[in-house]
Amino acid sequence: MKSISIHLILILVACLGVNAQKPILVTEDSLSFGKNVMPAVSVIIPEANYEKALKAWKKDLESGTKSKLVTENSEMSIFGARLKEINPDPVNVYSKMMNLDSIAKLTVAIELKKDLYVGRSAGEEGLTKFKNYVREFAKNQYIDVVKDQVDAEEKKLRDIQKELSSLEKDKTNLQKVIQSNNTDIVTEKGNIEVQNNEVARLSAEIVDQNKQLSSLEAGDAQNLKKDQIKDLEKMKKKALNSIESSQNKIDKANNEIDKANLEIPKNDRMQQDVMVKIERQQIVCQQFADKLKTIKAY
Helix, strand or coil, X not given: CCCCCHHHHHHHXXXXXXXXXXXXXXXXXXXXXXXXXXXXXXXXXXCCCHHHHHHHHXXXXXXXXXXCCEEECCEEEXXXXXXXXXXXXXXXXXXXXXXXXXXXXXEEEEEEECCEECCHHHCHHHHHHHHHHHHHHHHHHHHHHHHHHHHHXXXXXXXXXXXXXXXXXXXHHXXXXXXXXXXXXXXXXXXXXXXXXXXXXXXXXXXHHHHHHHCCCCCHHHHHHHHHHHXXXXXXXXXXXXXXXXXXXXXXXXXXXXXXXXXXXXXXXXXXXXXXXXXHHHHHHHHHHHHHHHHHCC
């Protein structure tokens, strides 16, 4: 029986697109097992995770029976396996799985009874069931691989969407900074106006009190007037300090507004870049979703 050339398999994989679904190739083959050569069927599992596929194959063969899969020098055998898809009675299964980088090749021989193997000589119907069985196994493995790819690409999309969300939140915060600082500026300007009026009033009052002081003779009245003038000067100084504080707050607010106004256009450009990334990743996600859908329809 004609076997698939490993070289041809690798060429086939290389020629196909990295993200495109690849065919599941099932062919009649032969299996060298110990000193025996048995009629067999081979299947190519595209993009296979070899370890997972091997584990799944073991689980599939051991399902429904107490028999255990025996592995020796990459040769796997199980006696009394129950493969109802192929035969109602228990069968012996001999197999090998080869890891060929991004694909796996599974070669299987099924012994119905002593030296009678499922194959063309044993009947077309049984051979067809055999091929369908290994094709379905390979298909399920391929589906699992592509599901992982879909999940990975969707996670990338979610991460990029989170990045956009973060930028949108940053822009909102920048706009709030501008709004809050503009409110503070209005408040502090109002305070400056009030305090300037207070300074003007106190200055006039101090001048008037000094005039009155100059007409007083030394004594209690003069000392009282001096104390009044000191209190007025303290109040004036407090008002001037308030004006200075408000001006400092205004300057700080204007600086924060200027920074925010510079950051917003940068943020807008970054959002545009991220939105382009999202559109591209959405296309990639759709490609992988279509790939999965196509494989499920095999």
